[in-house]
Amino acid sequence: MKNNRITLKDLAKDLNLSPSTISRALQNHPAISDSTKKRVQKIAEELGFTPNSIASSFRKKKTQTIGVIVPRIDIHFHSLAISGIEEFAYNKGYNVTIFQSKDSLKREKEILKILQNKMVDGVIICLGIETKNCEHFKKINKLGIPLVFYDRVPTDFDANKIVINDLESAYLATEHLIKNGCKRIGHIAGSQSTDIFKARLDGYKTALKKYNFPIDESLILYTNNLSYDEGVQCAEKYLSNEQQPDGIFCANDYTAVSVIQVFRKAEIKIPEDVAIVGFSNYPISKIIEPHLTTINDRAFQMGEAATKLLIRQIEEKDDFIKSETITLQTELIIRESSFR
Amino acid sequence: MKNNRITLKDLAKDLNLSPSTISRALQNHPAISDSTKKRVQKIAEELGFTPNSIASSFRKKKTQTIGVIVPRIDIHFHSLAISGIEEFAYNKGYNVTIFQSKDSLKREKEILKILQNKMVDGVIICLGIETKNCEHFKKINKLGIPLVFYDRVPTDFDANKIVINDLESAYLATEHLIKNGCKRIGHIAGSQSTDIFKARLDGYKTALKKYNFPIDESLILYTNNLSYDEGVQCAEKYLSNEQQPDGIFCANDYTAVSVIQVFRKAEIKIPEDVAIVGFSNYPISKIIEPHLTTINDRAFQMGEAATKLLIRQIEEKDDFIKSETITLQTELIIRESSFR
DNA sequence: CTGAAAGCGCTTACAG
DNA sequence: CTGAAAGCGCTTACAG
Secondary structure, three states: OOOOOOOHHHHHHHHOOOHHHHHHHHOOOOOOOHHHHHHHHHHHHHHOOOOOHHHHHHHHOOOOEEEEEEOOOOOHHHHHHHHHHHHHHHHOOOEEEEEEOOOOHHHHHHHHHHHHHOOOOEEEEOOOOOOOOOHHHHHHHHOOOOEEEEOOOOOOOOOEEEEEOHHHHHHHHHHHHHHOOOOOEEEEEOOOOOHHHHHHHHHHHHHHHHOOOOOOHHHEEEOOOOOHHHHHHHHHHHHHOOOOOOEEEEOOHHHHHHHHHHHHHOOOOOOOOOEEEOOEOOHHHHOOOOOOEEEEOOHHHHHHHHHHHHHHHHHOOOOOOOOOEEEEOOEEEOOOOOOO | OOOOOOOHHHHHHHHOOOHHHHHHHHOOOOOOOHHHHHHHHHHHHHHOOOOOHHHHHHHHOOOOEEEEEEOOOOOHHHHHHHHHHHHHHHHOOOEEEEEEOOOOHHHHHHHHHHHHHOOOOEEEEOOOOOOOOOHHHHHHHHOOOOEEEEOOOOOOOOOEEEEEOHHHHHHHHHHHHHHOOOOOEEEEEOOOOOHHHHHHHHHHHHHHHHOOOOOOHHHEEEOOOOOHHHHHHHHHHHHHOOOOOOEEEEOOHHHHHHHHHHHHHOOOOOOOOOEEEOOEOOHHHHOOOOOOEEEEOOHHHHHHHHHHHHHHHHHOOOOOOOOOEEEEOOEEEOOOOOOO
């Protein structure tokens, strides 16, 4: 049943041509006559010949494969990014092999080794939480395999990166609250060992300063994972504060949603009493009532941009490796939770 | 910078051994002496040798790669399934190459061809909407590449399948409404050209019959995609009905959520006036208020089960291909939207 | 426009 | 316990 695969050699025998000629004809090589090409294509079709890409990859040292490492596939942000990666790669003739690091440094290293062995043409990666330095990426660089980081990117490592303007986005979100008349604006922050959440806190503070608002540390609440449950805790903390905020910029949509729900239960009106802004434009932001003002974080576009940059690096003949950082512009989506 | 990869031959020269011996030593072949193995492993480590898996795959005709085709990656159900696939495959030493069919039959066929050429060891697939027959899978079967379908599986094609008990789940959901005292139970149905949604409608009707409830066609509303917006339309239709339902079983969570929201705006109390049950246990079901009773559709476990079955087929030596259908048991998760 | 030859880096049946 | 040899199915520089 197996092993009945047809090879170039079989076609060659059938047509009394050499395998070289068959190979070239199928690649539409200019040196081959049109009549030969037609004969070859016809018989290939008839016999159902399909080229063995592994043999070709092996010979050419080019696999047309991109390795992708994400912390988890089932996080909406990443599944959107992967979708963008697959879509762009597919249209360019590349395949995508996917791995979850589960935020484990050990696993990240293992995966990198596999990717080297598999001779992928390039790697796209969003770093795991445990990853504090990038020693393990040096070898893959030395092998000449292009690398693009997205979202969670290294700071101490010269590399291709796709990011969004987190600081500016947070600034705009906060400014939006200010312009809507909020006087005491709180912030629910993510882990400050992660750059993007540090940037969001920075953006918040920058906006307050710019408008001559005091920075009130009692209005800034810190979380570990920005989980829904942590959001509930934060909301309750705000409720027990002496002075409650009249606007809150949350570093993601989950915490924003939990705040909305806790506050509404406490008979606090949103947006009238407290205006809320989230971050990420998760599907739930369009479903929760009131609909949530948030930042579109361009996950799909990040995937596309990463793949575009990577493929350019793969296909450029230049011997030296350049490093490029592309910053995608986010978008403040104003919905009912903040508009008054 | 490139092409400095170390090969077996290099190691062999360094140690005055043959490449055969190096190869065997690295595979921990029993015929090789321990001392030799140690020497080989030591120098491999020192020189940073990593085997070229492409060469190995080519030689062994085994790629340790599983091809996965899903309609879309960014649908939560599929990203969960993929997560299960990747997790299980990784632990078994397989890699996962992923494709989106975008529900296009043409693309599904293209992808299958790529997977054949890439010599994947097996394929896991959830059929696209356009796919009505399975002619295009016959060739891959003939090549001896094992195939496992999940969720949306073919009916006219003998193959390995992973499914959930849709009919029974729908039966239990409907029965739950009955037992909670609902007298007029509606159903929001998915496209009836898709088997799983047909089964859910069937389960609903079966439960009604079992408990001697009449089947009132005016209470069954049909949608194309079970989208949030269609759910809103259905809810409005129910509101304009002469007699409103006092319980609704929705074929997915999105429509259930939209019904909850529309009804609450119309001052209809949930679950007191109308009890709602959804299907899929999407993250939103735990966030919407009241929390949504729903069916856990075991997406992650489907991915795992599909991969487990596939790998068994790949690694079993038997020449004949067996077909197996595995039905995963779902779970009714009772939350506030239906409990009274 | 076509062909012969070499070789990509492994693995493995065979021989010793 | 180790080695020599063949070969997986392509591609491509070289020759004509």
